[in-house]
Amino acid sequence: MDYSNRVNSKKGSGGVADSHETNVHTRRRLKELLTTQVLDLDNDPYVFRNHLGLLECRLCLTTHVSESSYISHLGGKKHQLNLEKRRILDKKFNQRNQSQNKNIISNDSNVVSISNTPIRTWSKIGLPAYKATKIRDPTSLSTGVLIKVEYPQLVKSQEEPLFRLMSYYEFTSKNQNKMVSFLDKEKKGEDPNGFQYLIISAEPYENICIALPNKEIDKPKEEGEMSDGYWWYFDRDTKEYFLQFIFK
Template identity: 55%
Template sequence: MDYSERVNSKKGAGGIASNEDINVQTKKRVQELLATHVLDLDNDPYVFRNHLGMLECKLCLTTHINESSYISHLGGRKHHLNLERRRILDEKQNKHRQQDTELVEKRHWKKIGKPTYKITKIRDPDSLKVGLLINIKLPKITVDEPMFKIMSYHELTSKNQNNCLKFIEKTKEELSEEEDDDDTENLEKKYQYLVISAEPYDNVAIIIPSHKKIDKPREENKMSDSYWWHWDIDTKEFFLQFLYK
């Protein structure tokens, strides 16, 4: 800012600027910044406007009262240094992700169909609770032990959802409860699915009523007298039993 040729100013020194001169210079600087820089708040990942209407830089943790102050910050050393640090960090993370994806190979196997299984309705002689005993024979299993999980309708893939609904509609007359033919949402909420997986066999899905709660421990992977499973490695048979509350 040129302070020469002002009242009481000496050669080689600047006079005292008034508030009006400072405001004029500030407005001029804001116009120059806005003319040379286009501030796009929607596409800038590091800026947001807080509840007070001020701009904040999430990368540098700085606060700015207006757009010109934030534009000046963008051209500063601190912001450029943090951008470089962020770029180096992103490159390291992307490199680690690529290495992890290269190490983990996608498994491929040829399915040989569904295994032989048997479902038996049981009743506990002491508590009189009813439940199911599932026995699956897996003579050609290639993994150490079968896996199982109780899943809801929304956890299944779209293909399996359609297959389950078709199976329920087909066997509706054999079920103990009557269902409304047009109430699809009722079918989604009324059943859950016990899925048992053992490579190279196809997965086995057993439909279980949702309104009947299974009597099992709260802790994960824990067994009890009413909820247990067993894998017989000699006979290649898997047993799963649970009782309803």
């Protein structure tokens, strides 16, 4: 037999394929892959096209120049092995979360948290009538403020109004803009950081905000305790709420 055209081939092996035959085989294989599999880039969670127009596999961290190359990668050993590893990790993660949720439900069913606290919503009927009066302590001559708010239509579910002292940075950006416009109009452009703000809330009325001097208030160290210069009272008969603060 003539072996002159079969370089480096062994007798009976059929010869070594040249570059032309290799390209023909590669094109035939890619054609079969494209006809048997449809590449859906929108639904594939592991593929994306980068800024160079190349396809990248997030799971295997590989780059592919064409869709046929990526399809060939999908059927490869590396991608299939990484898929199996990801499936095992997801299964362990889901089992751990399910066990933790069961323990939380069984052991902490009576614990109040953000997830099991219903959101309170109501139809607001407007601002209540209120009055702020400057006062002075007859003993220490320290200045203070006495606030009276009327709530004639206070709902029965709320025992009494709530109040809180806040700084300018605790407001949302929308409320900060409102506060700046108010100070520009009433206080002639004073710095909003030079005040502390008293927020009083009661259903179904809108919250009211009173700008107080940014001075330290003389109040007890214990949270929720009252004193002669720091107290609040709600008259259930007249539906009037009183607050008094004395500054140091």
